[in-house]
Amino acid sequence: MSVTFPSSGCPSFFHIFYEEGIVMKLTIYYDGQFWVGVIEAVNSGKLRAFRHVFGKEPKDPEVLDFIHHQLLHTISQTEQEGVSLKGQRQKKINPKRLQRQVSKEVKHAGVTSKAQEAIKLELEARKQKKKQLTKEMREYEKEQKYILRKQKAKKKHRGK
DSSP states (O other): OOEEEEEEOOHHHHHHHHHHTEEEEEEEESSSSEEEEEEEETTEEEEEEEEEESSSOOOHHHHIIIIHHHHHHHTTOOOOOOEOOOOOOOOOOHHHHHHHHHHHHHHSOOHHHHHHHHHHHHHHHHHHHHHHHHHHHHHHHOOOOOOOHHHHHHHHOOOO
């Protein structure tokens, strides 16, 4: 299942939004264990991709609820820059060709390689941030242990 925002069959409408750089695509597919939604957002020539695990097969109301209530939160909680796309201009597409492309996308469940690259970059950024926080916590705990040890030593030799 794939949903593109703005969802319109009119290629000229899509063209206007592509030039402005505001295109979102939600692809939901079964990865063998869970139903996964991949959000691809193109903004100013940069592709950002996000992964959301639905778990069991989502029904239409669940997908709409996700879009209306959780989609913006999912997008806003990340700090990734995105993968730059080459400046490709969308020409006016013949309606039959557009219909064939849509049916081809529906048959091909999954994500694009650019989206996978964007997700991988986001994962690497999260790993680096987690690594940095862990290192800072380790340093803080080490400093606290040192201070406690010095206080105990001072207390022990207080009378001498």
